Amino acid sequence: MSNDNILLRVDGVGKEYDGNRVLKDVNFTLEKGKILGLVGENGAGKSTLMKILFGMNVIAETGGYEGSIYLNGEIVNFKDPVDALKAGIGMVHQEFSLIPGFTTAENILLNMEKTKSSVISKVLGKRLETIDMPEIKKSAQRAIDTLGVNIDTDTLVSEMPVGHKQFIEIAREIDREDVKLIVLDEPTAVLTESEAEILLHAMRKLADSGISIIFISHRLHEITSACDKIVVLRDGIVIVEKPTEGVNIRQIAEWMVGREIEKRAEIVHRDVKTQIQRDDDIIFEAQNLWVDMPGETVRDVNFKVRRGEILGIGGLAGQGKLGIPNGIMGLFETGGSMFFNGKPLAVNNTLEALKEGIAFVSEDRRGVGLLLDEPIDWNIAFNAMQVQNKFLKRYFNGLISIRDDKAMKAVAEKYIHELEIKCTSEKQLSRNLSGGNQQKVCLAKAFAMNPSLLLVSEPTRGIDVGAKKLVLDALRKDNEENGTTIIIISSELEELRSVCDRIAIVCEGQIYGVLPPEAEVADYGMLMAGEYKINEVGDKQWQR
Amino acid sequence: MAEVNKFIKNFGWPRIIIGGFLLTLFIVAPIFGVRIDTSLNDVIVRFGMSAIMVLSMVPMIQSGCGLNFGIPVGLVAGMLGAVTSIEFGFTGMAGILVAFLVGILAAAVFGFLYGQLLNRVKGDEMIIATYVGYSFVFFMNMMWLILPFKNPTSVQGFKGEGLRVTISIQDYWFHKISDFLALPISSSFIFPTGMLLFFCFMAFLVWAFFKTKTGTAMTAVGSNPDYARAAGININKMRTISVILSTMIAAIGIIVYQQSFGFVQMYNSPLAFVFPSVAAVLLGGASVNKASIANVIIGTLLFQGILTMTPSVINSAINIDVSEIIRIIVSNGMIVYALTRKAR
Numbered sequence: 001m002s003n004d005n006i007l008l009r010v011d012g013v014g015k016e017y018d019g020n021r022v023l024k025d026v027n028f029t030l031e032k033g034k035i036l037g038l039v040g041e042n043g044a045g046k047s048t049l050m051k052i053l054f055g056m057n058v059i060a061e062t063g064g065y066e067g068s069i070y071l072n073g074e075i076v077n078f079k080d081p082v083d084a085l086k087a088g089i090g091m092v093h094q095e096f097s098l099i100p101g102f103t104t105a106e107n108i109l110l111n112m113e114k115t116k117s118s119v120i121s122k123v124l125g126k127r128l129e130t131i132d133m134p135e136i137k138k139s140a141q142r143a144i145d146t147l148g149v150n151i152d153t154d155t156l157v158s159e160m161p162v163g164h165k166q167f168i169e170i171a172r173e174i175d176r177e178d179v180k181l182i183v184l185d186e187p188t189a190v191l192t193e194s195e196a197e198i199l200l201h202a203m204r205k206l207a208d209s210g211i212s213i214i215f216i217s218h219r220l221h222e223i224t225s226a227c228d229k230i231v232v233l234r235d236g237i238v239i240v241e242k243p244t245e246g247v248n249i250r251q252i253a254e255w256m257v258g259r260e261i262e263k264r265a266e267i268v269h270r271d272v273k274t275q276i277q278r279d280d281d282i283i284f285e286a287q288n289l290w291v292d293m294p295g296e297t298v299r300d301v302n303f304k305v306r307r308g309e310i311l312g313i314g315g316l317a318g319q320g321k322l323g324i325p326n327g328i329m330g331l332f333e334t335g336g337s338m339f340f341n342g343k344p345l346a347v348n349n350t351l352e353a354l355k356e357g358i359a360f361v362s363e364d365r366r367g368v369g370l371l372l373d374e375p376i377d378w379n380i381a382f383n384a385m386q387v388q389n390k391f392l393k394r395y396f397n398g399l400i401s402i403r404d405d406k407a408m409k410a411v412a413e414k415y416i417h418e419l420e421i422k423c424t425s426e427k428q429l430s431r432n433l434s435g436g437n438q439q440k441v442c443l444a445k446a447f448a449m450n451p452s453l454l455l456v457s458e459p460t461r462g463i464d465v466g467a468k469k470l471v472l473d474a475l476r477k478d479n480e481e482n483g484t485t486i487i488i489i490s491s492e493l494e495e496l497r498s499v500c501d502r503i504a505i506v507c508e509g510q511i512y513g514v515l516p517p518e519a520e521v522a523d524y525g526m527l528m529a530g531e532y533k534i535n536e537v538g539d540k541q542w543q544r
Numbered sequence: 545m546a547e548v549n550k551f552i553k554n555f556g557w558p559r560i561i562i563g564g565f566l567l568t569l570f571i572v573a574p575i576f577g578v579r580i581d582t583s584l585n586d587v588i589v590r591f592g593m594s595a596i597m598v599l600s601m602v603p604m605i606q607s608g609c610g611l612n613f614g615i616p617v618g619l620v621a622g623m624l625g626a627v628t629s630i631e632f633g634f635t636g637m638a639g640i641l642v643a644f645l646v647g648i649l650a651a652a653v654f655g656f657l658y659g660q661l662l663n664r665v666k667g668d669e670m671i672i673a674t675y676v677g678y679s680f681v682f683f684m685n686m687m688w689l690i691l692p693f694k695n696p697t698s699v700q701g702f703k704g705e706g707l708r709v710t711i712s713i714q715d716y717w718f719h720k721i722s723d724f725l726a727l728p729i730s731s732s733f734i735f736p737t738g739m740l741l742f743f744c745f746m747a748f749l750v751w752a753f754f755k756t757k758t759g760t761a762m763t764a765v766g767s768n769p770d771y772a773r774a775a776g777i778n779i780n781k782m783r784t785i786s787v788i789l790s791t792m793i794a795a796i797g798i799i800v801y802q803q804s805f806g807f808v809q810m811y812n813s814p815l816a817f818v819f820p821s822v823a824a825v826l827l828g829g830a831s832v833n834k835a836s837i838a839n840v841i842i843g844t845l846l847f848q849g850i851l852t853m854t855p856s857v858i859n860s861a862i863n864i865d866v867s868e869i870i871r872i873i874v875s876n877g878m879i880v881y882a883l884t885r886k887a888r
Contacts, residue, residue, distance in 0.1 A: 329774065331773065331774060350773065350774065350775075350776040351776030351777075352776075353776075354775070354776045355776070360774065362774060364770075367770055368768075368773075368774050369771070369774075370768070370771065371764055371768050372767070372768065373767050373833075373834065374763070374764070378764075382764060382775060385757060385760065386757065386760070386761055386775050386776065386777060387775065389757070400756060401756055401757045402752070402755045402756055403755045403756065403757070403759075403760055
C-alpha cells in the first residue's frame, strides 16, 4: 500500500460536546477510488465524525475538535462546508435539500449553472450571464447516466418519489468536476430494494472512476456487498478497520453492538396456544375507516381485533398504515365507524379514545410523543394524570388537584428500571436522551395508563439493536402479563413476524389481507405490492 | 474553573452583568452622598410595585402564548376597577378589595376575548399582542371620556365629565397594602411588609396553580402542543385560561402599583408598563416559553434596582440624567436578546 494513494487520513480525531465525549482518538485511512463502509449504532459518533469532516459550523461553535485530518497528504481544517466543497468533498445528507419547484436538471446544477454570456453580462459582469438550459440538461443527464437510473431531467422534484430525490442529491454531488470524496449518509434508508441495488452499482462505478466514497448504512448486507473496507464505530471509538473481504454480517453486528446478539436463525414465533383468543371476542372493530393523514392516507379500512392478541399492521411506506392508529386516536381528520368493546367509539375525539383505555405510542417521537423540555417523570405520568386523574392529590372534595410529585417519581423510577432507560435521574430532560431511550419513555407513558388496547406505531424506527429487542420484549411482556391487546404498526416485516399473532398488510389505503406470521414471505410481498387481496376466507383476488 | 463556567452558564451573562453593575452602584453610592437606606427603600418599594405585573407574564409564557406584550389589556381592567371603586366612594381596605373585584371581573371578560384572538394567530402571538395592547389602550381612551363617571375626584374639573389624566387616591386607599405591618427601619427606610407579603401570596397562588392538573396541562401545551393534543387536551381552552389568568394578575398588579404610587394614572399610562415588565421577566432568565417565579423575582429586583439606582447615583456623580437612557437600553436590549435566542 503506497502512501500517495491515500486520499483521506483521519488521525487521532476526538470531539467533546459540553463535557460529553462523543469521539475518541479516531484513526482510519481511505484510498483513492475505494468505498469505505462506516457502521455503528445510533449515537456511536458517525454523524459527528462526518460533521467534522465537512466543516459544519456546529463543530467550531462547540469548541472545535482534536486531532487532524489529511486530504491528499495535506492537513485540512475546514471553516465551513463551502471550504469542504471547494476541496472536493461532497455530502449527501439524510434530509433532502432540494428545491421542490425546480426540475431535476435545475436542482442538480443549482449554483453551478452553465451560463452563456450576453451583451449585458459583458458590460456588467459574469453574474448577469443567461442560463444555458440545454447545456444544463446535458450535464444533468450525464450525471444521472453515471448513476444508471432513469430519471427525466424535466420532471419537477415535488412530483417525484422519494427514491428519485435521493438519486438527484447524489447526482448533484458527482456533477461537480473536482469532486474527490463523497459522503453518503444512509442513502438507502428511503430506497426500495431495487433502487438500493442500482445505487450500490452506481457507487461502484463512481469508485472505479477514481472517486472515493464513505458510505454510512444500517443495512449491513449493503456494506458487505458494496464496500472495500469497513470501519466500525462504537461509543466514539474505532472498533474495527479492515477490508470487507471475508467479513460477514453477523461479525459486523457483533462489533457494532459489542455483545453477542442472541441467536435468531429462525423467527421465534409466539406460542399462540397459550393465549386465549376467540374469534367472537372482539375488542376493537373498524368499519369503512378513512383518515386524511398527509402522506399516509387511509381510504377504506375494515378490521377486527381479538381481545388479547398482538396484531401487526405492515405495508410499504406511504400506503396508509400509519394513518390507521393516528385516525383511531383522532389526531387527523377521520371518518367511518369504530367499535370498542362492542360500543361505538366517537371518531375525531382523542380524549374519549384515551378515556376508554386506548393508548397510543406515536411514530413521531420527538414531535408528538415527548415533551422534550420536560423531565422524564413528567413525560411518563402526563397522560395518565390528565386522562385518568392518576398521580394527583385531591383537596377540598376534589375541587383542587395538585400534582403528586412523589408518586410521579415512583412510577418513573419503576419504568426506568423495568425498561432499562439510561438516564442520570428521572429529572433528566427527555431532549437529552438517545433515540432508543426516548422510545422507552414513550412506551412507559402508554404503560402508565394501563391501557386495554395499545397502539404502537413504528416502535423500533431509528433505534439501535439492543433497544429494539428491549422494546419488543416489553410489548410482549405487557401483552402476556397484563392481557393488553396490542396493535403494532411497523415497516419491518421481520419484526412483526417475530412478535405478532396476525399481520395485516396495508396497500393503497386498504387492508389487502391478514396473514399468520408463519405465512411465506412471498405472500407478504405480493400483498405489499398490491398484486392480490386475500379475503377473510383465504381466497386470493388478483388485482393486476 | 469548571464550576465558575457552570455558574456562568446557569446564571447567564445578562444577569451577571446587570447584577454586577447594580452592586457597583450600591458600593459607590455613599461616595456621592447617596444614602444606602434611601436606595434600599426605593429598590424594595419599586420591586413591590411592579413585581405582580411581571408575575402576570408567567401563565402566558408557560402556555406557549409568548411574552404578554398585550399586558395593557389587564392594566386597563385594573384601572377600570380602581376608578369604579373610587366612584362609589369605597375607602381603606374595602376600596382596594372592590377595585380588585371589579378589576378581576373586567379582566376575565377582556382576557377571554383577547385569548380568543390569540388562538387565531398561533405563532404570531407576540406581534399581535403588541397591537392589541396599543389599540385597546386607545379605544379605552375614548371610553374614559364617555363612561358616566361622576365623582369630582376622578372627573375633569372644568367640564364635570370625562376622567382626569391622574386621579389622586389620597382620600381613598392610598398605601393601604404597603403600610400593612410596615416596619420603619430608619427615617428614610420604611419596609413595605404588606406589599411584599401580598406579592408572596400572589406568587404562591401562581406557583400552586402550576402544580395542579390544569397547570400541568398548560405547561405541556406550551412545551409541545402536539403532545398535549395527543393526550386529549383542548389546546385552545388551555391557552384561553392562561390569557385570562395573565390578564387578571396584571389587573391586580396595577392596583397594587397605584395604591403605592398614590395616583391612578389614566389614558396612555398602560403603555409605559409593557416593555419594563417583559424585559424584567426576561432579565430574570425566562425564555419565550418557559418562566418561573424565581425568574420573576430576580428579574424584577435587577431591573427595578437599575432603574432606581441610576438616577440617584449616576446623576449625582456626573450631573446628567442617564437613567432614562439606561432604562431604554436595558429593557429593549433584553427583549432583543431574548427573542434572538428563541430559535433552537
